[in-house]
Amino acid sequence: MKMLYIKHRSGKVMNNFAISAILAAKELGIDFTIANNMSMADKEHFVQVCKRYEIQMVHIDFDRNPLGKSNFLARKQLLDLMAKEKYDIVHCNTPSGGVVGRIAAAQAKIPKVIYMAHGFHFWKGAPLKNWLFYYPVERILARLTDRLITINREDYACAQRFHYKRGGSAAYVPGVGIVTKRFESNAEERTKMRKALGIKEEEIVLLSVGEINQNKNHKVVIKALAQIGRKDIRYVICGIGSLMEANQQLAESLGLRNQVMFAGYRTDIDKFYQAADVFVISSFREGLPVALLEAMSAGLPCVASRIRGNVDLLSDSRLLFEPRDVNGLCNALMEGIDKNIAEKEVKRNYQTLPRFSMEEAVKAIKQIYTDMINELSTIG
Incomplete structure (x- = not known):
């Protein structure tokens, strides 16, 4: 055959x-x-x-x-x-x-x-x-x-x-x-990676993984970060793409030069999941996003745009937002940062993962x- x-x-x-x-x-x-x-x-x-x-x-x-x-x-x-x-x-x-x-x-x-x-x-x-x-x-x-x-x-x-x-x-x-074992959380790896990235332990790290293009919509996260106005929140983007320079310029114009990190194409994505506190996916369109599944496997609370694919995986509406809604994303991010809410979300995610x-x-x-x-x- x-x-x-x-x-x-x-x-x-x-x-x-x-x-x-x-x-x-x-x-x-x-x-x-x-x-x-x-x-x-x-x-x-x-x-x-x-x-x-x-x-x-x-x-x-x-x-x-x-x-x-x-x-x-x-x-x-x-x-x-x-x-x-x-x-x-x-x-x-x-x-x-x-x-x-x-x-x-x-x-x-x-x-x-x-x-x-x-x-x-x-x-x-x-x-x-x-x-x-x-x-x-x-x-x-x-x-x-x-x-x-x-x-x-x-x-x-x-x-x-x-x-x-x-x-x-x-x-x-x-x-x-998805091979879930690859992304299991590791405290030692977290400390090592954050040190390598120049991130303080008390800082909160938002992470996005994917090509930097119009569909992935990273700009809404950058705008939300500026609106929240907290200096202790860092945003790390792993990926390359046609809108990388435009997003860099946006971060610069909003005074976020030191808070938004463009990490480029990475083969060690699992280490970035270890270093992060909240995963963010802001796409307009997805099938069933691998990066979101990986973040769930890594034990991260996940804030996601309310679209097909994302809603197949996440059930807590407080962590979902409309892709163009900066205010809605701000609210969702603050919910994701809340440790009590995050802990409940992570438990739900672990229950969902075996099906995928x-x-x-x-x-x-x-x-x-x-x-x-x-x-x-x-x-x-």
Whole structure:
């Protein structure tokens, strides 16, 4: 049994979406190949991943934009690969991988096609243009799909209304799978990391992790920090992106130069969770955020924008806020800093986490792969 796993690009390291799929496939003895754009990848890391899991990896010239010109070349590359390798199952991910991959799979007559939505680009409260473009595309391409996997309840409800290939359907998988032990709190590590960062023990550290772009909306946190006006609160942002300079300028203009730290791209994120007191995620759109799951695993109270994905994980409305509401965020941050409230929130988070573990994700994906294999056996 041969499977082609398609995503538009690799980050510097392998993400949990791919790892959980690899583990599920290997348990079933599936020959597994990943096709994606490797231009940004840490090549040495991926060579080691391929050796460890005994998988193959192929570069495809995907563009992040589904309408990008290079995706025409990507479709041809996929068709050539599919014709040569004769895969039984194709598992597509992300908008570009989902569009180009499913069209190519249909043209190549691949028997079984899976698409995993990491968060539809249309959601409650999304801009009208997103609904006008992405919704019809997903609805049409569902007809080329045997199983559409969603990772949050809002997307699952929407996907259930689509029409699929004969016998096809929507499925819900609880997230991407997180290895909780990596992020367990450690007092010694906390002290060491705070010292390395130049943060005093009595200071309160807010932490955000993710690409610095418009969607992640770090500026609302910076504005809230200025409005709160407390000098003992530091805000650390781990990540890089197109709006990094703009956010630095905003912090400077608000007199927060010494309170906002831009830590850049980090491979030691677990140490930053140890050093923090409150995690903040202020995005406009998420599927099911890995960073939020990691923060929950690290025992941090989490303040989050009230959006799809975040609300699947957090239940305390006092720690939720509307993405553009600076006043609401100020209130939520003060609640998160309160030790009594934080302690209750952390306990609730620990009760929630087991449903989103790597083991649960692998179990759910393995069942979907098993269903595809069983359906193939009845066909052929």
